Amino acid sequence: MHLRRPLSALLLAACAACGDDPQVEVVTRTGDAAPPVAAADLVTRAQMLRADREREVGDPALEALLGEVPADDAPTPRPTRIPRASAPELVEAPVAEPLAGVLSGLRGMSVGPGPEGQPAVAYAAASDPESFAALLEAARKAPQAELPAIADALARTPTELWPELEARLLAARKARKADYKALLAGIGGDVPNRYGHFELAWKRAHGFTVKLSEDWYADLLALPPGRVSKALRGIHRDCVVTAALLRAAATIGREPARSEAVVDALLAAAYSHEGTFRDEVGRAIRRLGEPAIPGLLRRSLTPPLPADEKEAATVKASDAYRKAEYARVQLDRMDRLHPPKAIAAVRDDPRLLADLLAAYGVVRIEEAAAPLLAHVDAPIPRVRAAARAAFLAYVQGPAPRAERKTVRLLGGRTTEAPARLTHRDFARLAIRERIAAEAPDLQEPECSTIAADGTRDRVCEAQPERLAVAYFARIEAARRTREQAQVDDALAQPDRVTTVAMLDALLADNPELEMRAQLVPSYEAAADEAEAAGERRRAAGLLRKSAALLSEADPGRSTRLRLRALLVEAEIDELPAQGRAMLLATAESLAPDDPSVHAALARVAERPATAEEAGLRRRFGLLLLAFASGLAILLGLGYLLRASRTRAAAPAI
Known part of the structure; x- marks a missing residue:
């Protein structure tokens, strides 16, 4: 037995005092346990390990696949020997990037501090296809510290750039799904297998303690750069860009004109690149909310299955069938698959x-x-x-x-x-x-x-x-x-004001009331009474309402009522001259040969200027006089300067 520590010796001595004499054998080593290795073998083994490491890190195919590594992500070069001084070489000027000017306009310094006390860089959201392409290029090449600001700008992409956003979202990716899965494993991103099974979600549902990301956008940006290997840095940036664009798509999809197109694109993105981003796409669909329900419902209609089992299996394996099933899954996740719940939600x-x-x-x-x-x-x-x-x-x-x-x-x-x-x-x-x-x-x-x-x-x-x-x-x-009885009741009222109020209530409840033409005589009579009482603004409003009610039933009469409303409103005394001119110009465009329009134009020409108009003219005159005086002073100063220079340049006699 080989004793190396005094504590072991003390323990053995204590045991000896309690019983028989222990049998202790002391062995002393005088040489190494392993035979010596030749120095040449060590050098050969080190060279082989170094070559394997260089092939692993610097694979040309992998470098071409991932693209150029940003400057701050590249490894620090090893110091080399300082070369001897030599003749200077001609260096070509760097070629300017085509999107550099656009990117410089998007970049600005924010007020808040960035990491390690440095000022954080803020990027403006894209406003045109060029600036959108510049942001995508910046996401690929910019320093790691600027990536959150770029992602935030991409997440705020406006509706006008939806075609460019959709094309980038559905673009083909060269890297393997396994590489994306390896990166997303660092944040607990659930990537389905080829059968559509989500392993992490299944484990979480069955009591396993696993890390499962519920927001790839935030978790990817929070991932420390040191936990991303060089081979996966380009994939990490692509995942950040995709998560940001999914957020922008959810915002754009809330607009009624874009809901259908956004739902189509998201369902296609769920099955692009072998379904890598399907989990995050599902969250984007659910983030879209109620506007997505009609589109998802239409796309949940599965293609009919043929009677033959092999043909039915082929149909079930098609993208159209799987997208329809996925639309139903999303409706179920939103708790909108049951019709009464979906109808109550909207x-x-x-x-x-x-x-x-x-x-x-x-x-x-x-x-x-x-x-x-x-x-x-x-x-x-x-x-x-x-x-x-x-x-x-x-x-x-x-x-x-x-x-x-x-x-x-x-x-x-x-x-x-x-x-x-x-x-x-x-x-x-x-x-x-x-x-x-x-x-x-x-x-x-x-x-x-x-x-x-x-x-x-x-x-x-x-x-x-x-x-x-x-x-x-x-x-x-x-x-x-029922509606006719309500109209008759309103028209039978002896007070015109009460009649108009009841008719307004009917139109508010049903703007497409079929017996709208029956309401026009009452509105016209109320307009005549308002004009006679000097309430020209109210009279013009009643005439416009009558014209709108007859726009489809009697277009000619509707135009005449609109013309009269313009002429009545042009007679309002408090109306500015510019507003009166615009009203009469519109009336002249509707009826250029109408005598009432020419009479109104003549009255406007003879109308004396109001106090406001006189004040404007007076201020304009003073401004013009001040401008002329300033111009005269500048011309005089210029003349004096030229004269002094001429005298200074003249030769002395």
Whole structure:
């Protein structure tokens, strides 16, 4: 036994005092444990390790794949021997970058301090394709300290640059998915495998303690540069740019004109580059919010599956089928897959509600039939029309083919039966229930779509459509009767002010009131009374309202009412001269040969200047006089200077 420490010796002595004499054998080493290695072998082994390291770090193919490494990311070069002084060589001037001027305009110094007390650089959001390209170039080459500011500018890309943003978001990437997965593992980024399975999310859901990123944008920017190897620095910057552009896309998608295009692009980005960014794309879709619901609903319609199993498997493996399934997944994650919840989420936005109801007419989800009937008599015309058209899409056209299942009967025989109800069956049940509650006289007896001889009963198949058309006609007639009664009640009022107030309330509730032409005489009479009382501004407003009500029914009369409104407003005494001139110019463009327009122009020419106009003219005259005086003084000084120079330059006699 080899004793090396005094503490071991003391312990052994204590044990000896307690019992028999211990048998201790002391062994002393006089040589090395391993045979000596030749110096030449050590040098050879070191050279081999160095060559392997250089191949690993400086692979030319990998360097070409990732592009140029920024200056602050490059390793510090080893010091070399100072060369002897030699003749100076001619050095070519560096070629200017084509986007350098644009980038210099985007870069500015912010007020807040940056890392290590240095001032942080702030970048302005892009305003045109050139500045957007400059930001992307800066994200690739700028120092690491400026990357958060560049990412923030990219996240604020405006709507006008959506085509450029979409092209960059869907651009092909040369690096492998495995390299992106290796980088994202540092922040807990969940990348699906080729089967679409998210390993980290599955582990988190089943009780495993794993790191799972819920915001790639923030986690990538917070990743220390020392934890990113040289081979993955270009991939890290590309991931930061992609996360920033996804944030910008979510903001742009909230605008009604861009919602459909943004949803299309995000669903495509979810499956680009083998689905690398699918987890972050899903968060961008959910960040978009309620405006994404109609677009996701339309794109959740899966292609029909053929009866052949191999062909059905091919369809399920297609991008169109997978995108449709992914759209349904996102609706489920947003808790908007169930029609009543989706409709309740957008009910305060008539435009979005009408768009959602129209989308149900395309997808024809079974559970949406009854909620559609709840909006077929909505007070807003756009919503009402969308709900009726969507429900008619459920009951019109050929009957859908129901899924069948095999049923085993008593005695061993088997037969086929419908596996579930179709959207036509749901619509039939919903319309029959609504008619039974509100219009029992329209009800038809139950029937079977399959006749006794096994053929289809076309009359019975068309029953839901007949019931829907009859019900819509009934509620539309009741609406017109109700609105006509309200109009008649308003017109019957003895006080003109009360009549106008009631008519204004009707138009506010229903801007597309069908009997709008009946309101015009009352508005015209109120305008005459207001003009006679000297209330020209109110009279002009009533005449413009009358012109708007007749814009479609009687365009000629609408133009005459608008012309009269312009002439009445031009007679307002408090109106500035510039405003009066603009009103009369518009009136002259509407009716150049109208005598009333020429008379109004003549009255304006003879009208004395108001105190305000006189003051403006006086100030303008004083300003012109001051300008002329200053110009004369400058000319005099110039003459004196030239004369003094001439005298100084003259030769002395």
